[in-house]
Amino acid sequence: MQDDTLRYIEHLQRKLSTPGMEPMYDHARFRRIMLEDDGQREARRAASLSLGEHLSDEVFEQYARGIREFVPKTAYDTFTSNAIFAPIVSEVEQALHDMGRKLAHPVRMLTSPDASPSPASQPSTDEHYLFIGEGTSRFCNYWGKVFSQCLADASFDAQGRRIAADDMKPFFEKHPSIAANAIELALHYAFFGNLLHYGVLQQSPEHFGFRMELVHAMEVFIVGHEYGHFLLQEYRDALPDQPDEDVRHADEHWCDGVGLEVCRHWGARAGSWFAFSGAAPLIFFRATSMCENARSRLNADSARLDMNDSHPPTALRLEFLRGLIPTRIHPDQTDSVTGYCGEVEVVGDALEQVVAGAIRLAGGDNPVDEEPGAQV
Ligand SMILES: [Zn+2]
Numbered sequence: 405m406q407d408d409t410l411r412y413i414e415h416l417q418r419k420l421s422t423p424g425m426e427p428m429y430d431h432a433r434f435r436r437i438m439l440e441d442d443g444q445r446e447a448r449r450a451a452s453l454s455l456g457e458h459l460s461d462e463v464f465e466q467y468a469r470g471i472r473e474f475v476p477k478t479a480y481d482t483f484t485s486n487a488i489f490a491p492i493v494s495e496v497e498q499a500l501h502d503m504g505r506k507l508a509h510p511v512r513m514l515t516s517p518d519a520s521p522s523p524a525s526q527p528s529t530d531e532h533y534l535f536i537g538e539g540t541s542r543f544c545n546y547w548g549k550v551f552s553q554c555l556a557d558a559s560f561d562a563q564g565r566r567i568a569a570d571d572m573k574p575f576f577e578k579h580p581s582i583a584a585n586a587i588e589l590a591l592h593y594a595f596f597g598n599l600l601h602y603g604v605l606q607q608s609p610e611h612f613g614f615r616m617e618l619v620h621a622m623e624v625f626i627v628g629h630e631y632g633h634f635l636l637q638e639y640r641d642a643l644p645d646q647p648d649e650d651v652r653h654a655d656e657h658w659c660d661g662v663g664l665e666v667c668r669h670w671g672a673r674a675g676s677w678f679a680f681s682g683a684a685p686l687i688f689f690r691a692t693s694m695c696e697n698a699r700s701r702l703n704a705d706s707a708r709l710d711m712n713d714s715h716p717p718t719a720l721r722l723e724f725l726r727g728l729i730p731t732r733i734h735p736d737q738t739d740s741v742t743g744y745c746g747e748v749e750v751v752g753d754a755l756e757q758v759v760a761g762a763i764r765l766a767g768g769d770n771p772v773d774e775e776p777g778a779q780v
Pocket of ligand 1: 629630633656659
């Protein structure tokens with residue numbers, strides 16, 4: 405990479421960076437902690453968290469070799485964000501190819517040093533930049549744990565009927581830690597604006613595969629949405645750089661449509677029902693909505709600072725997505741897709757009630773005038 409390009413990328417990353425996260429970008433330190441100081445215990449723990457509980461020596465060695473051989477391209481480049489998102493970027497590009505939507509210019513994936521869940525894209529006329537990192541992956545991972553456990557264990561009653569949100573009360577009574585986790589995540593977000601340093605959220609090993617499938621599908625949607633921005637840039641080279649608010653909001657909806665279409669194509673190829681059905685983006689927005697609601701009610705000043713008029717409120721994006729989910733699928737699949745997304749909504753409603761109750765208890769009843777929009 406040329407020095408000028410490098411300097412420009414670092415400048416963009418610096419603008420995105422969240423203060424206080426500097427040690428995260430020190431690869432020498434990361435490598436020492438993971439592979440040297442702790443006799444590889446940290447690395448083994450991290451690898452088993454991301455690759456599976458029953459990690460073979462061979463798979464672990466491959467992971468450790470990745471850390472040893474990783475060379476950051478900029479001061480903010482991290483091994484972890486590359487390891488997580490480089491494969492997802494390839495999968496999204498394959499899905500776009502299947503959809504017949506090819507970008508004229510290449511995409512360079514770079515670590516986002518922003519702790520918030522939002523990636524950032526910088527489309528340009530010769531090379532597009534996608535900034536994405538652990539702020540996004542941890543948000544998906546934490547909420548993926550909560551939703552996957554509810555969907556795995558509580559979506560049907562003993563007679564196999566779908567249950568309503570109120571009927572989930574006995575489930576939360578039986579599994580109080582799940583309700584507590586949802587509340588804690590929303591409250592953490594309310595005060596920090598991200599979930600980067602939330603800490604350990606326990607989940608039983610038998611849910612690992614299901615949760616990873618969900619997290620993966622959420623990340624495919626998020627990256628697919630950002631590719632939507634690159635496509636838009638290429639489709640409208642001749643249009644003004646600063647479209648008005650209506651156009652910007654319409655663009656976000658359009659990019660959500662691209663994200664869903666990417667999920668459909670990738671999900672069909674990879675056998676991911678979370679992606680194919682649209683449940684993964686639905687869960688992402690429902691989680692975002694709970695977090696934003698908590699922040700606006702408990703930390704209104706910070707919520708006002710988060711506001712960004714380039715993005716429609718999350719409630720509108722949810723409505724738009726709900727309208728899209730039953731479309732562009734074979735009629736034979738409509739019932740199963742809408743049925744499954746209906747279960748996700750039941751779980752989302754139940755979690756939302758639990759979180760809203762906790763916010764009321766915490767004295768949060770003064771939302772800011774307008775809900776801030778997710779900035780994905
Ligand atoms: Zn966007």
